Amino acid sequence: MYKKLMVVALSVFMSTATYAQFEKGKTYLGAALSSLNLSYNGNDKASLDVTAKAGYFVADNILLSGQVGLKKQEGHPASYSCGIGGRYYIIQNGIYLGLSADFKHLYPGFNDLQPSAQVGYAFFISRTVTIEPEVYYEQSFKNHRDFSTIGFRLGLGVYL
Numbered sequence: 001m002y003k004k005l006m007v008v009a010l011s012v013f014m015s016t017a018t019y020a021q022f023e024k025g026k027t028y029l030g031a032a033l034s035s036l037n038l039s040y041n042g043n044d045k046a047s048l049d050v051t052a053k054a055g056y057f058v059a060d061n062i063l064l065s066g067q068v069g070l071k072k073q074e075g076h077p078a079s080y081s082c083g084i085g086g087r088y089y090i091i092q093n094g095i096y097l098g099l100s101a102d103f104k105h106l107y108p109g110f111n112d113l114q115p116s117a118q119v120g121y122a123f124f125i126s127r128t129v130t131i132e133p134e135v136y137y138e139q140s141f142k143n144h145r146d147f148s149t150i151g152f153r154l155g156l157g158v159y160l
Helices: 002-020
Strands: 027-040 047-059 062-073 079-089 095-107 110-121 129-138 149-159
Touching: 027 062, 027 129, 047 079, 047 149, 062 095, 079 110, 095 129, 110 149
Parallel strands: none
Antiparallel strands: 027 047, 027 149, 047 062, 062 079, 079 095, 095 110, 110 129, 129 149
C-alpha cells in the first residue's frame, strides 16, 4: 500500500511540476543538434546541424518560437536558416507536436522555404531544464529528393 501511495504522490508531483512550465507567459530558450548521420535525405553525406530557439507561451501549452540554424555538410559550403515555429504540449506529460517554417540559404543561388513537422518529448532533468529528443520531417519545395529530410534531433531546453 505504501508503495502505491508513493507512486501516486510522485506522479501527481511530476505532472504538476511539468505542467507549471508550460503556462501562459513563460519563456523558452533552446538549442538542438541534428544530422550526425541520424537523418536521411538524397545527399546522404555527413553533416552537422545546430539550431538555436527562443519562444514564448502565448497560452497554456502553446509555444510560439523563432529559430536560427547553421548546417555544415560534407562537400557543400555552410548553409544558414531562420524561421518561425510553434509547439503544442500535450497536457501534463511533456510530449509535444510542432510545426515550423524555415527559410534556408543552402548555397549560393539556392534558397528554399521548408515547412517542418516534429514530434518530441520534453524530459525534465531539473525544474526548468529539459532534454528534448524529437523526430522531424522537413519538406523541400525546390529539390525534393536531395533536401527533404527525415531525422532525429536532440535538444536542450530551458523554461523560464
